[in-house]
Amino acid sequence: MHKKRNDYFKGFDFYQMLKKLLYIGLLLAPVLVNSQSCPSLLSPIAGSTNVPVEATIVWDEVPGVPGYRISLGTTSGGDDIVSNQLVGSATFFSPPFGLPENTQIFVTITLFFFDNQGDIVCPSIPFTTESITAVPECANLSSPINGATNVNASTNISWAYAPRASSYEIDLGTSAGNNDLGTFNNSGNQLFVNPPANLPTNTQVFVEIRSFNAIGQSIGCITQSFTTADIVLNLGCTTLISPRNGDSNVALTPVLEWVPVSGASGYRVSIGTTPDDNNILQDGLFTNNRTLVIEFEPNRTLFVTIIPFNDLGEAINCGQETFSTAIGCGPFLDRVSGEFITLFPELDFPDTISLCDNSPGITLSTSTLAETYRWALITSRGTEIELLSETSEAQITEGGLYRLDVSNFADPNGNNIPCTTSQEFTVEVIPGPNINAIDVERDGDNLRLTVNVSGNSQYDFALNDINGPYQDSNVFTNVPLGDNTVYVRDKNENGCILAQDVEQDLISEGFPKFFTPNGDGFNDFWQFIPPPNAEDFEILSISIFDRFGRLLSQIGGDSIGWNGLFNGRPLPSSDYWYRAVGIDNREFKGHFALRR
Structure with missing residues (x-):
């Protein structure tokens, strides 16, 4: 679930006021989604002729419109056939009694809103119906349905509109072909009969419905029936x-x-x-x-x-x-601008992000303004497994499928409705350069650095500035003593850049480039060894980290060194990082390889 604002302001008296101010602010600065528009008819199309009298009216959905009303009439804006019928979110309507033949029909769609500020009546769209040349189809019972049992003896009899019918004649009897319970004549705009007396109880009632129009009577209609219950039930409806x-x-x-x-x-x-x-x-x-x-x-x-x-x-x-129901996130109509607005944040985030291998990770961010943020790592099944951040930024350290949710909150009638926009994206790990070692040589009062790299691409190199200039040569000369950083960049499109510090002067030569803790008694521990030209130099402490910055061990300069274990378990072959503090408070950083 999304964290709501009261999780942050729980216990503060100003929460309700703040929440309302946020909601008002969102309304004053809406996200525009589309201009006000009226739908066009999809079926029948405007101006069409010879339209079947049983046609269903179908129109375009208008984005942002929560509901529709429809009127059908024989004049523009008229409603003498159907009057302002509410159809909810449906974009179709079947006239319950069909349409008159050979008549120009006008369809008036009204955009229905929930804000009590008036609906929008669209211009009427005409079409013309066919001239009927065939008898009507048969009518089928809708209540009770054919074959129903235990029917209340006080029931009404209703049926569905029979295409092309303009009137009906109904026989009710206690046997097929009999009308001993009455014959009823109905005009085409009445699809039920209410017998003047209750039907007999515990009796099979037979119903014959004949449909008529100017051409003639329906042909081949079956006799339908239902069976009444033992007792007459006079149970009323509710409101x-x-x-x-x-x-x-x-x-x-x-x-x-x-x-x-x-x-x-x-x-x-x-x-x-x-x-x-x-x-x-x-x-x-x-x-x-x-x-x-x-x-x-x-x-x-x-x-x-x-x-x-x-x-x-x-x-x-x-x-x-x-x-x-209450207006929530929208879209709904802004009566001032005439635009449809929504409280959903507008999120524009890429579908794919590249993560360079051997990098400590990347920081992703979104410029979307929202009340809450949520970054999560999800599995291939779509199940959320790890919440990464609830700010506008997140640190990504591995490839996989992720989701970013950004939310605003609407507050109609005290409902804290989350208006959430979500974007799934994939983080792809692409190969980058590996710095195997940096050879440091004294060259008078300066240093000569040789960067040894491996990888399946072409690389260039820069010193002390990630923006360059970059050079094709992996050798730097006349490098001053002190803090230096080497940058290795993939020259292909992915542009992965790997940085490595070059430790101060030749003291860095005392930190081994690798060790092999395999128990053979040789090179089983990693420890600073003062180089020959710095025999009197002393390291006070060394902190060892993995690539994600997790502290694995702390050793002193006088200890036997690190054995490659963490919480008693051997760590895998990989690169590890160190930070050492010397007797003169100088700090040395670098990395080394654990090989098994």
Whole structure:
């Protein structure tokens, strides 16, 4: 989880004020994501003709728009066919009763927002429907479904729209082909019948639905049926108490509560982000009339259906209610600029980073301004295994797959919502030069340095300045006594540079370049040996480190030396670094090889 601001300011009275100031600041300086725009129709396309009357309307998604309303009419901006229907985040809509034939239809899409500042009504887009030349298709039961059992005898009968139908005739009977329970005629904008009396209990009810249009009647339709329960159930529907139907800016972790229904033993709850979808919760069973919801998504319109039930059956024809969650990270519309904005940080970080072999590591940083940072090393499976840093910088010492998370926090209704942008990147280890040794020779009052390197590339060399000048020769002459540093650079594109200090004058010759702690009694310990020209020079202490700066051992100048162990375990063949302090407080640095 991302660390929240209260982890840093826990216990301070100014935390809430600071958090609000941060949120206001983000709103005043938003990241622009795109200009306000209205969608174009994908199907039917604008101005098209001969469009099927059962067509589904499909439009472009507009980035940053959390929801849509749609109206269909026979005039520009009209809604005499469908009036301002909320469809949530869906970018399609199927007219529930089809479309009139041979008619110019105008589609009006409204961009729906949650900030109570008014929606954006887009210009109407026209198309023209076909002239119907065929009879309608058959209609299928939607409630009760064909073959259902234990159906409440007080049920309504509903069916799905039959393409090309303009009206319907329904026979209900206790046997196939019979209408002893009634015949009902419906216009095309009514897809249900409510029998005037309850149906007989414990009875198979047969339903014949005939679809009509100006051409004629549907052909070859099957008889459908369902079976009623033993007892008539008069169980009512419920309505939301909290949040209320139509509420906006609802907390992301709310308590859903609805009116209890007398006689109900439980409730089936379905929640979706479009009217026809239960993608959040489908038929969740609850024995009481309230439940806590953990973290709805922000900027969402939610469609909720609650159906009471008991052992005898369930309530019928319960309607759908909606509410909208709080504005979180966005995108949402800035009414002043007319732009869509987001509180997600804008992160621009490379996919691949190069790490030179034999280097102590690199420091990575991001210029992204954010409230929190998180650098992590992850495995190939995507499982986080090591947190590296929680600042804008991180020290990388090995290759692998990494992730950088940068977060701001939105605070609607007291919700500390992390607005996180993430970037995975790979650190590739590329071969660099190896400095095997630097030969130091006295040349009068100066030194002659010969840099011995190995590697699979071409290298050049610089002295005491990483920026050069670089030379092709590995020999430096007339080098003054004192502190000197040699730089070896790969001349290829990777440009790896390896630096090594050249210790002060010839005292450095007393530090062996390698040792072999293999127990053969020869060269098993690493220790300073005063060179012949510095027999009286004394080393007080030597600290030995690995390539990552971890202290491995500290020895005195009079000890037998280091045996290549750390915590009692032999270390592998590799390069190791030393820092020695002389009797005159001079400091000597360098590295040597452990060979096995």
